[in-house]
Amino acid sequence: MIAEVDKDTCIGCGACPEFCPEVFKMEDDGLATAYTNPVPSEVEDAAKEAEEGCPVDAITVK
Template identity: 40%
Template sequence: MKVHVDFDRCASSGTCVQLVPDVFELGDDGYLYLRDEEPDEDLRDDLDEAAEACPTDAITVLEA
């Protein structure tokens, strides 16, 4: 599984960070960072929820 963030669309709202902090983080500069581009499959449900909750639809979860 691979996670893609369209940083041109991302508003750094932090919703994804709250849902999957092992994969996403907000930096001190206020921007979103992807901590793990290829997370374990056991995070699939949480990542799908984060993608669905993203207010700008910037997150995509892809098959590896």
């Protein structure tokens, strides 16, 4: 699986690293990034939860 964050859509709420810190982190610009790709198999469920929990649908995990 590959995780992506659409920086044009991200509002920097910080939810995704709360769900899956192994894949997502907040950058200095205040927006999220997916820093681990491919997504490790042991955290795929958490990455999908981050995708589903994003309030502005800025995350894609496929």
